[in-house]
Amino acid sequence: MSQVLADYTLRSMQSADLDDVLRIESDVYDYPWTATHFNDSLRAGHQAWLMLSAGHIVGYVVMMLVLDEAHLFNISIAKAYQKQGLGRALLSDMIARAKSAGAKHMFLEVRASNVSARALYEKIGFVEVHVRGGYYQTDSGREDAVLMNLEI
Ligand SMILES: CC(C)(COP(=O)(O)OP(=O)(O)OC[C@H]1O[C@@H](n2cnc3c(N)ncnc32)[C@H](O)[C@@H]1OP(=O)(O)O)[C@@H](O)C(=O)NCCC(=O)NCCS
Structure with a gap:
């Protein structure tokens, strides 16, 4: 198991994180979200989490919870950290979080x-x-x- 996978932490995304997030976003997508997309999600109170390792952002996720549904809007792992199991770990964390909030279905x-x-x-x-x-x-x-769709 990679060291990052063994010791990553999660914290909620703030607008002050957006410079770092947007750097990763434009590196991993041909059609990246803009600051407006992230700010709209933060203002709407969506679940927005950073995956951190040794103080660095290695990934992030944005998800909306509504009634018994979770909608995954964005999940990204920084290029240098891909293919080490982090995407799977972050998505699994979000599924568990959605489930404990009462979600029964996840859509993306x-x-x-x-x-x-x-x-x-x-x-x-x-x-x-x-x-x-x-x-x-x-x-x-x-x-x-x-x-x-995933039934959770
Ligand atoms: C999609 C993404 C989040 C996956 O994250 P990751 O940390 O690289 O993925 P993991 O290492 O956890 O891999 C999980 C599984 O996905 C599959 N996978 C990951 N990258 C793959 C690749 N390049 N080709 C084929 N399968 C791949 C593997 O089957 C892997 O399973 P395994 O561990 O049993 O081999 C990452 O590639 C990413 O950020 N991509 C750019 C942003 C993006 O496209 N997000 C999704 C938008 S819908």
Whole structure:
């Protein structure tokens, strides 16, 4: 097990963290969230958590809890820390948090081409429930959004 996986901590995201978060965001996505997306989520009171190791942000997640549903809006691991089990750990932490808040279903949507995220979600037990054809912009046109659900 990597050292980071063994000793990471979580704390809630604040607007003062956004410079660091946006640096990671623009590094890991072709179409990153902007400060407005994060600020809107923080203002709306969504669950927004940082994954920290030795004082550094190594990942983060944004999730909305409503009634018995959890909606995962963003989960990201900084490039240098990917493929060490951190994404799986962070998502598992959020599933546990959602469950203890009374959520019975978790929903997310993912670009059809996002092989690593889809592999992670399937390993955790998410199933595909719908495809929104041509939902996302790409450099060469449009691509599908895959909607996935986990019963928790
Ligand atoms: C998707 C993401 C969060 C996964 O985080 P991670 O820490 O790299 O993933 P993990 O190491 O926990 O891997 C968990 C499983 O996902 C799968 N996986 C992860 N990266 C993969 C890749 N590049 N290719 C194929 N499968 C991959 C593996 O099956 C792995 O299972 P294993 O440990 O049994 O091999 C990370 O790649 C990321 O931040 N990507 C950019 C942002 C993004 O696309 N977020 C999702 C938006 S919907």
